[in-house]
Each structure stands twice: as C-alpha cells, then as structure tokens.
Amino acid sequence: MRIAIVGAGLAGLTTAYELRQAQSGHDVHVDVFEASDRIGGKLFTVPFNDGPVDLGAEAFLARREDALEFFADLGLEQSLVEPSGKSSLVYSADTLDNLPRGGVMGIPSSSAPITHLISADTAARIDAEKDAEAIDWTPGEDRSIGKLVRERYGDEVVDRVVSSLLGGVYSCLADDLGIRATVPQLAEALDGLAEAGEKVTLSGAVSKIEQSRPAPTDGPSKPVFNAFSGGYAELYETLAEKSEADIHLDTFVSGISFDTKTQQYTITGQGIPGDTEPYDRVVVATPAPTTARLLAKVAPEAAEALRPVKLASSAVVGLKFDSDEGLPDASGVLIAADQPGVHAKAFTFSSKKWPHIKDRIGQGALIRVSFGRFGDDSLAREEEDTLVDYALDDLLTITGFDARAAGVSEIYTQRWFGGLPRFDEHHLATVATVREKITAQPGLEVTGAWAGGVGVPAVIADARAAANRILSS
Ligand SMILES: Cc1cc2nc3c(=O)[nH]c(=O)nc-3n(C[C@H](O)[C@H](O)[C@H](O)COP(=O)(O)OP(=O)(O)OC[C@H]3O[C@@H](n4cnc5c(N)ncnc54)[C@H](O)[C@@H]3O)c2cc1C
Structure with missing residues (x-):
C-alpha cells in the first residue's frame, strides 16, 4: 500500500510514525511531502551557543498520560524535563503582578x-x-x-x-x-x-x-508542563527517523486528484518527480487554509466547510543576555492587550523557567519574547532590528530589567505566518462537518492542529487516530 502524507509538521510526522507502528500485515510505503526546507513545522529548535532552545512550541501539558506514554515508546522518556515552578506574572493596568x-x-x-x-x-x-x-x-x-x-x-x-x-x-x-x-x-x-x-x-x-477540583495534597505536586531537554528537535527528528518514511523537503503540494476507476490518488506540485506512482491513501496534515485548498477537488464539501478557519500570525525573538541581574525571579510575563506603547504579548524567562537551560548558561539570561495576535500581522512582518528594539524596550518598561545594559550576545527570530488556527465559537461545528464530509471519500484523511486542538498532545492524538483510520479504511 502506498500512502502520501502532505506536511512534515508534528501531525504529519506522527501520522508517518504511527503508520509504521500499526502497519502489521500491510506492506506500507509512506512518502511525506514538505513544502519547506526542514521538518517540524511549528516545532523548531535553534542552536544557541549554550545549547538548543525552542522558538515555536516549548512545552506540553504533562497531564496528558497518552503523550507521556507516546514519548516513552519513542525512547524519549529520559529527555523530559520539568520546569522550576517559579510563578508567572501578568502585566496589566501598568502593574506587574502574580x-x-x-x-x-x-x-x-x-x-x-x-x-x-x-x-x-x-x-x-x-x-x-x-x-x-x-x-x-x-x-x-x-x-x-x-x-x-x-x-x-x-x-x-x-x-x-x-x-x-x-x-x-x-x-x-x-x-x-x-x-x-x-x-x-x-x-x-x-x-x-x-x-x-x-x-x-x-x-x-x-x-x-x-x-x-481535588484539594491540594501535601508534598510536591507534579508540574503541569514538561519539555524536552534538547528541545522539540528531539521529538521531530526521532519521529522522522523511526517512521522510516521517505521525507521529501522543498516539495510544495498544490493539488490532489482521485481516479474513480483505479481508486488511487495523484499528488501534484513543485518538486514532486513526474514519475511518482499514484497513492492508495492520502493524509493531509497542513494548516486549515492549505488543507481546504488541497481538498477542493477530492472532497469539495469538506473544503468548503474548512475555508472559514483563519490563522493567527506571530513572531518569537529568542535573546541571550550575559547577565540576568534585575530580571524578575519568575517564569515569565503575560501582557494585557490594552497596554499602550507595549508591543510584546508575552515574555518567557526560559533560563528562570527551565533549570536545564539555567544550568547551561550560568549567569546569563535566555528570554523568549512573543509578538502578534489574530487579525494583525504587522508585528510578525517587522524587521528583526525593530522587533529586538521593541523587546528590549518592553522588558525595561514592564520588568525594570535593563536588557541593553545586560548585553545581548545572541538573537534568533522566527516568524510564524499563519501560526495557530483561530478556535472561534463555530470551530467545533466546522471540524465535525469536515470530518463527516471526509468519510465519504475513501482513503482520504485530514489531521493537524486545527482538527483536534493546538496543544502538542492533542495534535499527536489526532494524528495517531487519523493513521489508524486510514489503515483500516
Ligand atoms: C509560537 C508558537 C508557540 C507554541 N507553543 C506551544 C507550546 O508551548 N505547547 C504546545 O503544546 N503547543 C504549542 N504550540 C502549538 C503547536 O506547536 C502546534 O499546534 C503544532 O506544532 C502544529 O502541528 P501541525 O503538524 O498541525 O502543523 P504545522 O506545524 O503547521 O505543520 C504543517 C506542515 O505542513 C507544511 N505545509 C504547508 N503547506 C504545504 C504544502 N502545500 N505542501 C507541503 N507541505 C506543506 C508546513 O511547511 C508545515 O511543516 C505553539 C505554536 C506556536 C506557533
């Protein structure tokens, strides 16, 4: 059986891995087509000099036992790390508070x-x-x-x-x-x-x-979030390797068609070899607007239902400072939307939040500054220099940390155009309709953050379910 997966983000890679795990009795060949030059999608770990740091998702909800079991099956149990437990702050009405x-x-x-x-x-x-x-x-x-x-x-x-x-x-x-x-x-x-x-x-x-809610018990409670000591690269690289799929980078899929006689699919787009044989099954694991476009021919009603789902863009700037003197002893700050003159929407004090990062960088500070909300792409489009200036100004205004005096030694900027799907009040009904319409088309599945929830455990669960459905279809 030949299966094509479109998108090598978490959903696509998890689907590929799950197909490999669940294929018993089937001879399955999996091709994954990825438009960009790297795997991982919104999981993206960058190599700061002192070690890897995430510029996309950085943590996951550790209460999801299914995710913990999945990571253990992948052999990644030893890579999981816990946060320091330092509190988070909110900046609102010109005041910084718990x-x-x-x-x-x-x-x-x-x-x-x-x-x-x-x-x-x-x-x-x-x-x-x-x-x-x-x-x-x-x-x-x-x-x-x-x-x-x-x-x-x-x-x-x-x-x-x-x-x-x-x-x-x-x-x-x-x-x-x-x-x-x-x-x-x-x-x-x-x-x-x-x-x-x-x-x-x-x-x-x-x-x-x-x-x-259960009453608090004596003794240390389990942290709500965990992360990977080597960043999410540990996860996406392991999934890619263990899936044994053929992953084709720089391959932009622009169309999917279905031959009713052979009951097979043809994938078209840039970078796909012309002699690629048709597929028996297809899993589309791209963001909602792309998925809607790709479904247009093969599942037009599902495509129509999915079209209204919009995406929110954002940018994350990761900054390494030589000193953390004056930085609040907290995990980070959420910033109210109505703060005049402030551009950032959140700070993550990664070196305070994650002991494994603090151990690596010693006296320095590692801070992630996030910008951008749904409906306004302007910050995600700003020049890096401007975003860095905003970050340093906002840190001083909000926390009193004089980031310029602390000395910036490294900067990584990542823009997430169409980063997260908007889960508005129509979203669940939309997903239900898309799922229902898709079932009419044999051998076709959709998965991704828009379908089952944006959190990493939710994306994994949705992709695994899609893989199992497609094998039994
Ligand atoms: C800044 C940020 C911070 C986050 N923080 C957290 C966090 O701390 N914890 C958490 O649990 N979640 C977090 N999330 C959410 C989580 O990262 C995402 O929901 C998840 O990674 C989405 O995975 P996905 O595979 O559905 O989509 P994507 O990661 O978007 O993957 C889709 C892939 O499809 C590819 N593609 C698109 N179009 C085509 C095409 N035409 N042809 C071929 N390939 C195509 C893309 O290049 C991409 O690689 C965060 C998200 C963002 C943006």
Whole structure:
C-alpha cells in the first residue's frame, strides 16, 4: 500500500510514525511531502551557543498520560524535563503582578483574585453577577468567550486578564475564541447548570469548576508542563527517523486528484518527480487554509466547510543576555492587550523557567519574547532590528530589567505566518462537518492542529487516530 502524507509538521510526522507502528500485515510505503526546507513545522529548535532552545512550541501539558506514554515508546522518556515552578506574572493596568489564582483561564468566581487588576466598579459588578438575569444558555452551544465575559463582568476582565491568558495559548483575543472550543470545562459547567434547571451565571459555572477540583495534597505536586531537554528537535527528528518514511523537503503540494476507476490518488506540485506512482491513501496534515485548498477537488464539501478557519500570525525573538541581574525571579510575563506603547504579548524567562537551560548558561539570561495576535500581522512582518528594539524596550518598561545594559550576545527570530488556527465559537461545528464530509471519500484523511486542538498532545492524538483510520479504511 502506498500512502502520501502532505506536511512534515508534528501531525504529519506522527501520522508517518504511527503508520509504521500499526502497519502489521500491510506492506506500507509512506512518502511525506514538505513544502519547506526542514521538518517540524511549528516545532523548531535553534542552536544557541549554550545549547538548543525552542522558538515555536516549548512545552506540553504533562497531564496528558497518552503523550507521556507516546514519548516513552519513542525512547524519549529520559529527555523530559520539568520546569522550576517559579510563578508567572501578568502585566496589566501598568502593574506587574502574580497571575490570579483560582478561576478558569483568568475568569474568577468572585472579584477577590483579581481586585488588583480591575477598578472598584468592575469588582462590584463581578460580585453582583450571581444576582443578574440568568444567561440564556442552551446545553451544547458555543459562543465567544470574550463576549460572554464582557456582558457579565465588563471589559476590564477581558482586556486585562482573560485575553492575556488565552492569548498566550491561541494568539487571539478572547473575543475571537469560543468557550467550548478553548475552555471546554467552562462550557460543560454552563451546560450542567442549565440541565439541572439551576440559574445559569458565569460566577456559578466558575465556582462549580473550582469546587470540583481535588484539594491540594501535601508534598510536591507534579508540574503541569514538561519539555524536552534538547528541545522539540528531539521529538521531530526521532519521529522522522523511526517512521522510516521517505521525507521529501522543498516539495510544495498544490493539488490532489482521485481516479474513480483505479481508486488511487495523484499528488501534484513543485518538486514532486513526474514519475511518482499514484497513492492508495492520502493524509493531509497542513494548516486549515492549505488543507481546504488541497481538498477542493477530492472532497469539495469538506473544503468548503474548512475555508472559514483563519490563522493567527506571530513572531518569537529568542535573546541571550550575559547577565540576568534585575530580571524578575519568575517564569515569565503575560501582557494585557490594552497596554499602550507595549508591543510584546508575552515574555518567557526560559533560563528562570527551565533549570536545564539555567544550568547551561550560568549567569546569563535566555528570554523568549512573543509578538502578534489574530487579525494583525504587522508585528510578525517587522524587521528583526525593530522587533529586538521593541523587546528590549518592553522588558525595561514592564520588568525594570535593563536588557541593553545586560548585553545581548545572541538573537534568533522566527516568524510564524499563519501560526495557530483561530478556535472561534463555530470551530467545533466546522471540524465535525469536515470530518463527516471526509468519510465519504475513501482513503482520504485530514489531521493537524486545527482538527483536534493546538496543544502538542492533542495534535499527536489526532494524528495517531487519523493513521489508524486510514489503515483500516
Ligand atoms: C509560537 C508558537 C508557540 C507554541 N507553543 C506551544 C507550546 O508551548 N505547547 C504546545 O503544546 N503547543 C504549542 N504550540 C502549538 C503547536 O506547536 C502546534 O499546534 C503544532 O506544532 C502544529 O502541528 P501541525 O503538524 O498541525 O502543523 P504545522 O506545524 O503547521 O505543520 C504543517 C506542515 O505542513 C507544511 N505545509 C504547508 N503547506 C504545504 C504544502 N502545500 N505542501 C507541503 N507541505 C506543506 C508546513 O511547511 C508545515 O511543516 C505553539 C505554536 C506556536 C506557533
């Protein structure tokens, strides 16, 4: 059986590896076509002099046992590292403070955790929300998380807290994201109140989530996130090697067609040898707009459904400083969207957050500065010098760390045009429609961050499922 995979990002490489693992009884040949000159997609590890550092994804949710098992199967268990546990900060209303505790994604059940970030009027409004008219909520529905929080708690909570937290994951403001699509436990809590015939309020739903959390136990708790000591290159290089697939770089796929007589697929594009034989199966593992274009001939209804999914662009600048004197003793800073004169959206103090990086660089500091949100590509397009100036200015304004005086010794800049799919309130319905329409086309599968979730464990799980479906189709 000949299988083509389009895209050598995490989804495509995981699919290739899973096909190799699950192929028992099949003689499978896998070709992976990748448009760029490297594998990994949004996983990208760069070689700072003191060791590898990620400029795309840098961590993963370690509560996902399926991901931990997958990494162990790949032989990467020993490469996993834990963070220092230093707290994260938020910069909002010109003030640098600890991230609010409790609540869900910065949405509190009362004003108490965020009073330092909001006005007295907003605090009073949050505390009175339980007495306001009930939310008209239909179980199973989705709607904009920013819109709901604005309606119930007011603009400050969205602009100063919720968008900073969600923006750190999705590169979008809260207004552009769906509740169920991004914070499913909140949607489920709202469902629960509505189904039980209780009054549906935001504070009620958040306190329901808080009450359901296990009480903290004595002793050290397991960290929420892990990373790879050698960066994500360890993962994407291992997947590529163990998949035993033929990976074709600099190969831009522009079309997929299906011969109804032979039931086989032909892949066309730049860099694909003309004598390439047809394929029995195809897995498209590219970002949503590309996937929509590639499905146009073979699954036009799925393509049409997928077309509205938009992407958010961003840029990450990695900076090595000779000294970390004056840098806050924290993992990083999330920056509120409404801070005038500030360009960055987040700092990751990698040498504070990750002990393995600190051990390598000694007295120095390694900082990642992230820019850009959905709907505005301008920062992702800025010259590197300008981005570095913004980064150094913002570090001084927000943290007091005089990055210029600390001495910049290395800089890496990575732009992520179309970095992350926007998970808006229509997204889950869109994915369900695409999946349903795809099943009508034999031997065709789609996977990727847009399909099963943007986090690394979610992308892996979706790709593995796609590989297993395609083998049994
Ligand atoms: C800046 C940033 C930080 C992140 N941080 C984290 C994090 O800390 N933790 C976490 O869990 N997740 C994080 N993520 C999310 C995670 O990295 C992504 O969701 C995941 O890597 C996406 O993998 P993918 O394979 O679906 O897509 P991609 O990585 O986009 O891979 C798609 C591949 O397809 C190729 N391609 C596109 N078009 C074509 C074509 N026509 N022909 C051939 N090939 C094509 C592309 O070149 C690319 O290599 C982050 C993402 C970004 C952008």
